Amino acid sequence: MTLTAVTPTEPSTETGTATHCPYCALQCGMAITTEASAPAEPVSARVAPREFPANGGGLCQKGWTSASLLDSPARLTTPLIRTDGELRPASWDEALDLIADRLTALQAEHGADAVGIFGGGGLTNEKCYLLGKFARVALGTSQIDYNGRFCMSSAAAGGMKAFGVDRGMPFPMTDLAEADVIVLVGSNPAETMPPFLRHLQGAAAKGGLVVVDPRRTPTAEQASVHLAPAPGTDLALALGVLHATVADGLLDDPYVRDRTSGFDETWRIVAGYWPEHVERITGVSAADQRRLAHLLAGARNAYVLTARGAEQHATGVETVSAWINLALAHGLPGRAGSGYGCLTGQGNGQGGREHGQKADQLPGYRKLTDPAAREHVAGVWGVDPDSLPAPGRSAYELLDALGEPDGPKGLLVFGSNVVVSAPRSQHVADRLASLDFLVTADLVLSETSAMADVVLPVTQWAEEDGTMTNLEGRVLLRRKAIDPPDGVRSDLDVLAGLAERLGQPAGRFSTDAETVFDELRLASAGGPADYAGVSYDRLRAGEALFWPVPDTEHPGTPRMFLDAFAHPDGRARFVPARHTGPAEPPDAEFPLLATTGRVLQHYQSGAQTRVVAELVDAVPEAYVEVHPETAERAGLAEGQLAAVESRRGLVTARIRCVPSLRPDVVFVPFHFPDGQRANLITNPALDPTSRMPEFKVCAARIVPAAESEKDGES
Ligand SMILES: Nc1nc2c(c(=O)[nH]1)N[C@H]1C(S)=C(S)[C@@H](COP(=O)(O)OP(=O)(O)OC[C@H]3O[C@@H](n4cnc5c(=O)[nH]c(N)nc54)[C@H](O)[C@@H]3O)O[C@H]1N2
Numbered sequence: 001m002t003l004t005a006v007t008p009t010e011p012s013t014e015t016g017t018a019t020h021c022p023y024c025a026l027q028c029g030m031a032i033t034t035e036a037s038a039p040a041e042p043v044s045a046r047v048a049p050r051e052f053p054a055n056g057g058g059l060c061q062k063g064w065t066s067a068s069l070l071d072s073p074a075r076l077t078t079p080l081i082r083t084d085g086e087l088r089p090a091s092w093d094e095a096l097d098l099i100a101d102r103l104t105a106l107q108a109e110h111g112a113d114a115v116g117i118f119g120g121g122g123l124t125n126e127k128c129y130l131l132g133k134f135a136r137v138a139l140g141t142s143q144i145d146y147n148g149r150f151c152m153s154s155a156a157a158g159g160m161k162a163f164g165v166d167r168g169m170p171f172p173m174t175d176l177a178e179a180d181v182i183v184l185v186g187s188n189p190a191e192t193m194p195p196f197l198r199h200l201q202g203a204a205a206k207g208g209l210v211v212v213d214p215r216r217t218p219t220a221e222q223a224s225v226h227l228a229p230a231p232g233t234d235l236a237l238a239l240g241v242l243h244a245t246v247a248d249g250l251l252d253d254p255y256v257r258d259r260t261s262g263f264d265e266t267w268r269i270v271a272g273y274w275p276e277h278v279e280r281i282t283g284v285s286a287a288d289q290r291r292l293a294h295l296l297a298g299a300r301n302a303y304v305l306t307a308r309g310a311e312q313h314a315t316g317v318e319t320v321s322a323w324i325n326l327a328l329a330h331g332l333p334g335r336a337g338s339g340y341g342c343l344t345g346q347g348n349g350q351g352g353r354e355h356g357q358k359a360d361q362l363p364g365y366r367k368l369t370d371p372a373a374r375e376h377v378a379g380v381w382g383v384d385p386d387s388l389p390a391p392g393r394s395a396y397e398l399l400d401a402l403g404e405p406d407g408p409k410g411l412l413v414f415g416s417n418v419v420v421s422a423p424r425s426q427h428v429a430d431r432l433a434s435l436d437f438l439v440t441a442d443l444v445l446s447e448t449s450a451m452a453d454v455v456l457p458v459t460q461w462a463e464e465d466g467t468m469t470n471l472e473g474r475v476l477l478r479r480k481a482i483d484p485p486d487g488v489r490s491d492l493d494v495l496a497g498l499a500e501r502l503g504q505p506a507g508r509f510s511t512d513a514e515t516v517f518d519e520l521r522l523a524s525a526g527g528p529a530d531y532a533g534v535s536y537d538r539l540r541a542g543e544a545l546f547w548p549v550p551d552t553e554h555p556g557t558p559r560m561f562l563d564a565f566a567h568p569d570g571r572a573r574f575v576p577a578r579h580t581g582p583a584e585p586p587d588a589e590f591p592l593l594a595t596t597g598r599v600l601q602h603y604q605s606g607a608q609t610r611v612v613a614e615l616v617d618a619v620p621e622a623y624v625e626v627h628p629e630t631a632e633r634a635g636l637a638e639g640q641l642a643a644v645e646s647r648r649g650l651v652t653a654r655i656r657c658v659p660s661l662r663p664d665v666v667f668v669p670f671h672f673p674d675g676q677r678a679n680l681i682t683n684p685a686l687d688p689t690s691r692m693p694e695f696k697v698c699a700a701r702i703v704p705a706a707e708s709e710k711d712g713e714s
């Protein structure tokens, strides 16, 4: 069987500047060529796929069309300052002076934590690093966090507990090709990373591709086995399959004995989750649970991979633990050719979580609470360790506190469009509106930027150098291929310009990506994510460097845990996990389970893809997937406008009848603005450990809606 990517791929070309895609964590290799149609005309760029292990010379439709964002009319090319209620063009000096003055005044009046920063996992390592340093050193604020909290934070916490370190895939993704069995839990790569399907081909050909998703997605369509649990019940499913593993004598006893600890404690809970019981919770038959246990046990090489479907829950960490426990029971992690991995999502989803834009973190994946880490990093920064603030609030808690008496009064946003992408988004927009001062740096006027007091136009991927760390922990150089339009500056320039105005010594914040990276290397040295031995020169020479890379002679670490896990005793941990179900179970008033996710053509909040004509033509607006009978019961038919209501609000979208969908589930993609925002209904219940919101399940109902409500005019 051959898996098909949703968009066809074309052969690669090897001319032009070798770089990587602006969007997702696959970081497909691409080449950019530039041409001017006439000598006096502006130069325009063209993107073509490039041979690279992640994508093998393929790109998805977003990658193919990415160059059109470079010279899009939607592009911001001048700073904007709000005067008399309107955003009006201003000079860079006016904008930066104003920001520095306002931030200084807010901090003088209310203290250092009166200013917050919200970052993004799409930013380069250099930007993420400098953003964290800017918060702790130039502003002295503890209030910094980023959108990665909304992404892979539950998997990161789960991986940390089980293995002692978190690298999304602790093995090269090309290893997947040799697997007999791959279990994808809550992952739809046919739409979210189409070229990744090539790595699943081998397992699919052997009848071993298993997809766990309440929807029959394009990925599930191509799987050998599709299990469709009710949203929010993956944890129970993992317990059922683990129960079947043990009950049917399939446990890898020598591995459990020699390489793990905590099995007995875990089993005490799992013993209560026999498959027939789990069938009642999840809707997945006991026979299918046993089949999966036998598939895993019978495989020479097998992988369990989780993504947002399993992770974006208020029980996300425990859910990840339960699936890792299953992988451990079958002896997969730390064995060549097998393993557990999390499919990180954003372009720099991996590197973005390592270098200090997270509330509790210092560069190199170090802890802000660790005195030795504070001392080391403060030494690199040339500041007193005691001057570094304590950990601050997590992403949603930060947004929720904006404008409150003890919360930030000013916020700087780099690389996120929270008005669309944060849970309970109308509440978040209200909190943003209550701020004294909001600043964004962006390429386009996102919904969040449209609310700002100052908007700074910044360079994007093909216009600047920078490194990204892809989903397998490989550091990549994304090279500059084209000059930016006049009037825009890089995020590094913005931070340096502000730092200087805030009284930082000249040179403490470099504007040169390679210089910033060299500083990051020093700051990360000795930490779990050690980049000390990664250099631009090594990356330019094409070396495949997977962290940790402790020195310049070190070849990097493509496969972790082969000898030992990162806990002091070298063992992986079974972490007991118990099923509790969604934070907001359905009831008579809100009888359906609403879940959210992605479509191929749009990226995230849609800020970048809703300005690309080809993508908008393909998917112009939100829709709600619903079983035909569920639609009919609500008095709705294909193409009609529906309101999906939860206790927090309603999202308006057109009905798409999907006979393969569970009748108790509705699905809305989250890429659209205004009244079509899926996040008008999502539940901000947070996981106690990762602080991940419950994007993937809330109680809802559907009712007919009027056309005017779609654009938020209700
Ligand atoms: N086209 C496109 N590609 C992207 C992105 C994008 O916005 N657009 N974003 C990138 C980013 S940042 C990320 S994080 C990744 C995300 O990549 P994925 O995790 O593949 O994407 P999602 O669509 O969020 O969720 C995957 C699946 O989870 C299912 N799901 C919903 N609820 C549950 C549940 O309770 N249990 C289980 N098992 N499954 C459930 C949904 O039906 C969906 O098909 O994609 C990256 N790639």
Ligand SMILES: Nc1nc2c(c(=O)[nH]1)N[C@H]1C(S)=C(S)[C@@H](COP(=O)(O)OP(=O)(O)OC[C@H]3O[C@@H](n4cnc5c(=O)[nH]c(N)nc54)[C@H](O)[C@@H]3O)O[C@H]1N2
Pocket: 120, 121, 122, 123, 124, 147, 148, 150, 151, 152, 308, 312, 345, 346, 413, 414, 415, 416, 417, 418, 420, 421, 422, 423, 441, 442, 443, 444, 446, 458, 459, 460, 461, 491, 596, 597, 598, 603, 604, 605, 606, 607, 608, 670, 678, 679, 682, 695
């Ligand atoms: N309901 C629901 N909500 C979700 C999810 C879900 O599955 N369901 N998924 C969550 C996940 S996994 C994620 S990752 C988030 C993502 O959601 P967001 O954090 O909103 O992500 P983007 O839309 O990528 O926002 C990036 C913004 O930064 C801009 N930008 C791009 N590059 C740069 C740069 O280099 N510098 C600067 N300054 N700006 C730049 C873009 O134009 C855009 O406005 O959404 C989360 N929200």
Ligand code: SF4
Pocket: 021, 022, 023, 024, 025, 026, 027, 028, 055, 058, 059, 060, 061, 062, 063, 064, 192, 193, 194, 195
């Ligand atoms: S799969 Fe991801 S990295 Fe590859 S072309 Fe598409 S958006 Fe870009």
Ligand SMILES: [Mo]
Pocket: 150, 151, 152, 345, 346
């Ligand atoms: Mo994400």
